[in-house]
Amino acid sequence: MGTHIYKINPEFRDIMPKEIIDLEENATWSDTTDKRGIKELPETKELLEEHSLCAGCPEAAALRYVLAALPKPEDTVIVNSTGCTSLMFPHIALHTVHSLFGNQNAVATGIKRVLDWRFPDIEKDVVVLAGDGATVDIGLDYTLQSFFRQENITTICFDNEVYANTGGQESGATPKGQVFKMAPTGKKFEKVKMWELAVTSGCHYSMNMTASAPKAVAKAVREAIFVARYLGPTFLNIYTPCILEIGLNANEGLREMKEQDKERFAAFKFVSPEAEELLAKLKEEGRL
Template sequence: MGKKIQINKEFVDIMPQDYLDLVETGTYESPNRGWKDFGTATELIAEHSLCAGCPESIAFRHIMASIPNPEDTVMVGSTGCTSLVFPMIAVHNIHSLFGNQNAIATGLKRALALRFPDRVKDVIVLAGDGATVDIGLDMTLQSWFRKERFTTICFDNELYANTGGQESGLMQKGFLAKMAPVGKKFEKVRLPEIARESGCDYVAVMTASKPSLVEKVIKQAVLIAREIGPTYIQIYTPCILEIGKQSMEGLQEMRTSEAPGERFKFREFISPEAQSFLDGLAEKKKAEKLAASEATS
């Protein structure tokens, strides 16, 4: 049991079992939390209402397992399938008006810095492509221009899946959806490149098919956002219903889309300041490992 998350002894006997499990076998305050905790530790997400086999829920699990200090993290969500999951996660979270998520995160981050000046508080925005790129593009870009220090994660499913498949800014050119029968006439918005030019210190494009990679990227993004400046991650989480796939085909769809030359091939941009920060972290870790091995020998 950690120090920050504890149950008042008077209430232990009336707390639900799920809550007790989270406190006793959850991964709060674990310094090396990651996807390797799956199967043995209680996850910070439970019994969500997404469809069977939804790739978004795979991505959600990997992200919840990777965020560096969940007990001091506030997540900001927006309308969409992700807002069905936020009530089921064991991290403080705020549901914002559609598209306002980066504006709310800005105020939240500043308020937390004033209220808890001696504690590390992370803010993570997690929204779909409609909220990030179409409806909330103004708020998204302005927060990057102002160099607000929080992480923006975009779950890119390339359409408005929750409302039946309308065309979105991140949809690929020529794609036919149920509510976009003519096919999209414009190119997919190149938000990662826009993010880089708008002042993000770390930008990554990926799919959720490799938990180890998701873990590495999320940790880097949150740590850089804490110290240097805004970070942006775009994760492909296909909507299997809207692209006409079976429940077990989501993983293959993600793997196909990240093949060399495809639109979600893993790429990242790290600014020089962020790179020197990461190098410093790596050196510190190396020195700690060396000290630990010397202590045992």
């Protein structure tokens, strides 16, 4: 699908709001640039309009990096699950599907398969974007089953280590001993290392990281999407702390992420040999 179908009819240009005109004139799409990326953020129209998350929320920043890194946004469908990210999805100029909580990988599977059947000649990317409660806790079964089935979808987990949106319950990704408002005695078990489970379950590309370095996030998103498109499931676990739930101020999210770069979210990267070969080829072709 080309972006030409989004061209506003000239008769209506004068009545369309500025943000829609901007999307046509200043946003980057796969047919307006060879390689999208975060370097364009200051100069181009972002696919995320103003959002309603808390001031200084690292999740909002991470989503901006993800959207800026999508290789083919006009042919991408994002599937999300209930959580703080749900508040941002109405502001995204992409196809997004809000699934039932935890079902996101099952829903994405169906969408991807139908898209491949309906548009065999067009590369369509399906990206799952959900929190740790939906990915590692309630939706763990669906997440892993999609990896087992080798679905061509990219799963991105915004891991804030808590059910933040509902007041602070512990999730599978909460570290041992962590106390929250709704988990007053502290978590009794270890944090689930989802990035390792992803490898065991058949992902071709798996990473654990924080959103402290925009370039690194964008690179990982781009690579993961290409690997999912041509080989099989990929997984990114990105630490986006809930500053409210862990008692930080609006300007302290970045510091928290940088500190965790060396601890629970120390860089982990797995790339299967086939994926490595593919990425090297894409780099040679200038697509990465």
